[in-house]
Amino acid sequence: SHGTRCAGEVVAARDNGVCGVGVAYDSKVAGIRMLDQPYMTDMIEANSMGHEPNLIDIYSASWGPTDDGKTVDGPRNATMRAIVRGVNEGRHGLGNIYVWASGDGGDD
Incomplete structure (x- = not known):
């Protein structure tokens, strides 16, 4: 996969x-x-992006939202809070790193 x-x-x-x-x-x-x-849902995403923040250093989200190649959708409120919490508090205060796909909507 x-x-x-x-x-x-x-x-x-x-x-x-x-x-x-x-x-x-x-x-x-x-x-x-x-x-x-x-x-x-926002909660499914938030729970995934905030899962075990002191055990996981880097979250690699190799998936992206549905898009048309010109516009993209960003994280919702709960997910954004989980990411901000990870960046500020994860890895025992060192901060988690989040890497995200840029989207799948382009033709090239």
Whole structure:
């Protein structure tokens, strides 16, 4: 799946015999299942973006909102609060890092 491929680019082991290495090969990865719901809500997103902020350093959201390639949708209130809390308090005060897809709406 897309998420597995993205995670592999980050954590793939060095000297793995498949001619590739992750950019942070000594790191660990965890998955947070959220896109298997019948519809997305602000609380589902907020719970995902605020899950275990002292255990997770970087949240890589390799998915984006539906868009037309010209406009994009941003996080709602609860999600934004979870992200701000993570940035300010996560990693025991060092702050979480959030990396997000820019969207899927373009043709190129």
